[in-house]
Amino acid sequence: MLRYTIHRLLMMIPTLLGVAILVFVLLRLMPGDIVELRFLAEGGRVSPEALAVERIRLGLDKPMWRQFFDWITGIFVGDFGISMWTGRPVISEIGSRLQLSMQVAIMATLLAITISIPLGTIAALYKNTWIDHVIRVFAIAGLAVPSFWLGMLIILGLLLGFGWIPPLTFKPIYEDPWYNLSQLIWPAIAVGYRYSAVATRMTRSTLLEVMQEDYIRTARAKGVFERLVVARHAMRNALLPVVTVVGLEFAFLIGGLVVTEQVFNLNGIGKLFVETVSRADYTMVQALVMLVATFFIVVNFVVDLLYAALDPRIRYR
Amino acid sequence: MTAVTHSPQITYKVPKRRHPIMQFMVTQPTGTAGLIFICILFIAGFLADFVAPYDPLSPDYGAMLEAPSWQHWMGTDAFGRDVFSRIIYGARTALAVGFLSSAIGSGIGAVIGVVSAYFGGRIDMVIQRFMDILLSFPIIVLALSVVAVLGKFPVGGLDLNLIIAIAIPMIPKVARVVRSSALAIRELPYIDAARAAGYGHRRIIFRHITPNVVAPFLIMFTAFIAQAILLEASLSFLGLGVTEPTAAWGLMLSGTSQEFYSQAPWMIIFPGVAISLAVFAFNLFGDSLRDYLDPRFKV
C-alpha cells in the first residue's frame, strides 16, 4: 500500500509540471498582449516607446524560458507573482474570490447529495415503474439544461414574479448569514441541478449493479427483510462510486461556475478566469489554472487511494 | 407388447428474429422517443431551407423585439429576425458542431485508449500522463486558448477551430474508458493465443480488440454529442464560439439577448429549450443504447 501511495504521489509531479508548461505556452501563443490591450482598448494614444517601457516593467521582454523559470522558482518560495493588470499580488486577487466560489460549490454539493441519494435509491428500488421513469427523466433533464440558462430563468422569475433581485455585493456568511444565503442560494441551485442529476444517475446505476451481486441474492434468499438488505449491504458498496463521482464533479464544478457567475454577477474565480484570459494577464491565468489543476489532481489522488485501499487488485497494476 | 406410442409433439416456439432496430424500439421506449427527436432535428437541419418561414439572417428593422404571434411563432429578436427560423437553422449548426466534435474527439480518444492499453508498459504510462494533464485543465481555459491561438478558421459556415476546441477535452475521457475496456480484453486468453500464433499488432488490434470496444465507444460518442452542444452554447455565450450573424442556439442566448431578455424573454426561452431538448434526446438515446447493449441488464 505504501509503495502504491508513493508511486501515485510521484506521478503527480510530472502531471503538474505538464499543466504548468501547457498553460505557459498556450498563453504566450495567443496573439496580442496585455500592454496593448490596457492602453489602446479605449482609444488611448500612446507611443510605442511607452508601451515598451511597460513591457519591461512586467518582465515580458525576457526570453520565454527565463520567464518560465522565474515563475516556477517563485512558486517554491511562495511568491505567486503579481497580477499584470492590477499590480496586486495574485494571492490577494484570488483569495477574496475563492471564498465565494467555494461556498457556492459546497452549497451545490450539499444540495446534490441531499437530493440524489434518496432519489437514486428510490429509482433503483422501484426500477422500471413509473416512479423510476419520472426520476430518470428529472435526472436527464438536469444533464440537458445549461446551467447558465437556468440561472437566467431564475433571475427572470424572481424579477418578474417578485420584483426582487439577489444582492449584488458579497458578504461572508459569518458576517450576515441571511444576506449571504439570499445571494448564493440561486447560483447554487442553477449549478447544483446538474450536479444532482449526475449523482442521482450514479446512485441508481451502482445500486442496481450491486443488487445483482451474489451476496445480495444470498441475503434475499435467506429472507432478510428487503429494506435491510438494501440499507446495509447494497448502500455500503454503492456509496464508493457515488462518492467518487461527487468528488470528481466538484472539481469540474469550479470550471462550470465560469459561465454561471457571469449571469449572476458574482465576484468569484469563474468570472476572474474569463476576465484574466481576455486581458492576457498571464500571471493570474497561470495561477488560476494551477490552482484548479492541483485541486483536481489531488482529488483524483485521494480517490485512487480509497479504491486501492478497498480493492487490492488495483495496487498491483 | 405395448403399442408403440408416439412421443408427444414438442414444438419449440422459436422467438421471431427481429431486426436489431425493431428490438431496440420495443424494449427501450424512452430511447426511441429520444431517437425520434434526433431524427426530427436532422430533418430540420437538412430541410431548413424549405421548412423555415423566414431568412434567419436578414434584419427587419420594422419588426424588432416582437412577441410571438401568428406571423412570428416564436417572436423576433433585436434585429427583427424570426426566432423560429433561427432555431431551425440553429439545429443545423448544433448537429454539425456536435457530430464533428464528437467524432474527432471520440475517434482520437478511442485510438489513444486502444493503443495505450494494448502496448502497456512505459508507452501506457506516458500516454496516461498526457491524458491526465489534459483532464486537469479547466475546459473553458482549454477551449478559450485553442480558439484564441488558432483564430477563426471557417469552413463552409462552420468554424473548424471551435470544433477542435470542443473536441480536445473529450479525448482524455474517451481514452480512459476505452482503455479500461481494452485492458479487460487484453487479459483474455484468446489474445495471448493470437500473439502466440504470430499475428501482428495491427491485426490483433483491429480484428480482436476493436470490435469489443465498439459498444462503450458508441455510447460515449452519443453522450459527447450532447456535451458538445452544451459546450458550444457556453462558449458562444462567452463570445468565443460561433459569431453573428450565424444562427446557433448558444449564440442566441448571448449578446443582444443579454441586453434585452427581461423585456423580450422569448429571445432566451426558445433557444434554451431547443438546447435542452436536443441534449435530453441524445442522453436518453445514449442511456437506452447502453442498457440495450449491456448484457447484464437483459435479465
Add this chain to the structure above:
Amino acid sequence: MRASTVLSSIGATALAFAGLSSAADAQQPKRGGVLKFAVSAEPPNYDCHANTSFAFIHPVRPHYNTLLKFDEPNYPKIKGDLAQSWQQSKDGLSITFKLKPNIKFHDGTALTSADVKASYDRIINPPKGVVSIRKAAYDDIASIETPDAQTVVFKLKAPNASMITNFASPWDCIYSAAKLKQDPNFPQKNIMGTGPFKFVEHAAGSHWVGERFADYFEKDRPYLDGYRAIFITNTAARVNALQAGEVLSEFRGHSPSDREKLKSALGDKIVVHEMPWLCSLVVTFNTEKKPFDDARVRRALSLAIDRWQGAAALSKIALVRDVGGVLRPGYELAASQADLLKFPGFGKDITAARAEARKLLDQAGVKGLKFKFLNRNIPMPYTPVGVFLIDQWRQIGVQVEHDQPETRAYQTSLLNGNFEVGLDFNCDHVDDPNLQLLKYISAKKSTINYGRYNDDKLDDLYEKQTRELDPKKRYALLREFEQHALTQAYTIPTVWWHRIIVNWKQIQGWHMSPSHYLNQDLQDVWLAQ
C-alpha cells in the same frame, strides 16, 4: 429621422436642459446620503495619467481635482476647479493660472503651485517607468514656472487654439509633489488627492467606496456623505439592479430598449437624460491591402451606406442616433447639416449614391468584391452597426463576412494590419478637433491611424487649423479637411453615438454632457428624499 429633427431635438434638449437645471437648482440642496451607482468595468490601477477608460473616471475622479473643468450645465464653457482665474497672453505663448486659497490634500498638507508643476511635469515628461497617455497633447509646452505658491505659468512654443481646453481634461489629476518625489509611481497604487471625497476602500471585483472629505476647499461641498461604486459587468444584471433600486444610476449610458424597459417599469420614479455622445463609429480601410488602396473602391463602399435611414432604424435598438462627419453634430465647429449633405456618402438620395458606387467599382475594375469585416465582439453598439453595414454593402453586390474575435485578437489585428476593413471607434472627452482629427491624419503623425496611409494634404490642413485662433476661419479649414478626408475615404465616419442616462429621481445636481468622462467629481450632487 430627419437631420432637421435631429438638430431641433438637440436644441430642444438643450433648452429643456437649461429649464431643468434651473428648476433643480431652485430646490435647496440637502446634505447627507450615500450615492450608489453601477460601473460596468473596473479600473486596473489608480493612476489618472496612465488610464484611458471611463471605468477609471467614475470611481476615481471624485478623489482628485484638475486645474480647470467644464462648467456642467453650460458645456462647453470652462470654469476653474483648482484655479481661481487664468489669463492667456495676447501672443498666445503663455498661460497664467492663479490658484484658489486653502486647498488641502487628504493627508492635511496644503496644495501649492509646486504640486501643479510636479503633476504636469509628470504628464509632459514622464520619468522612467511611468506611462503618460496624453503626453502628446502637451508637445507645445516649453516650460512651467511657479513665481509664487499660488501662481503657475505655462510657456508655449507656439500658439495653440486648444491648449486651454487641455487643462480641463479630467485625466490631468493634480498629485502631491512630495509623494511624487518619494516615488514617481505612488499614484498607481495609492489615492491621495484634494478632491471632495476621500478614498475608503476598493474590494477587487466588487465595489469602491469614497467618503466625504471634511476639509474640502469648496465651502459646503460636497453634499453627499459618500458614494459607493458597484462593479457589474453583465448588462442585464446592471439594468436589473437599476430597476430594483439597488443602484441609483449608471453614468456611462444605456441602450434605448433599456430606457424603455426602465420607463415602463418605474414610470415617474426616474429621470431620463439624452444627448448626442462624443463617440462615433468609423470604418477603417487597410490601404495596404488591395483593392482598398484605390480611393474609388473606398468611396464606393462609403456611398453604399444609407446613413440617414440606417441611423434612424439603429437608434431603436442601439445607442447610436445621429449622422455626422468627422466632428460631433451639435458642436459649433462641426459641419452644419447643409454642409454635411454635400459630402460623398452623406446625401439623402441613396439610389443615386449606390448607382455611383457601382460605377466607381466598375471603373476601378473590381468585380464580385468579397472581404472580411473586422469588428469587436461587444453587443452594444458594435454588433448591430456591423450587421447593418454588411447589409448595406450587400445592396451593391459586395459579399462581406463578419469577423468578431475577442477584444485582444481584434486589437492585435488592427494594430498589425491583419485586416481588410475594420470597424473602430473615435471617442474623446471634449469636442476638440485637435483630438478628434487624430483618427484621420497620416500614420506617421498619429498612433491611432490603423489604415496605414499617409496624406500630406490632410496633415497640412490639420496643422493649419491647430494654429488658427479665429473660429470662422477655423470652420472653413475644417470643412476643407472633411471634404478631402471623405473623398479619399481612408477612414469614414458612419454614425454617432447617443448618450442615454437613466437616473432615479433622487439624484439632483448632476448634469448631462456629451462625454461620459466629464462631470464625474460628484461635488455638486445631492440626494433628494
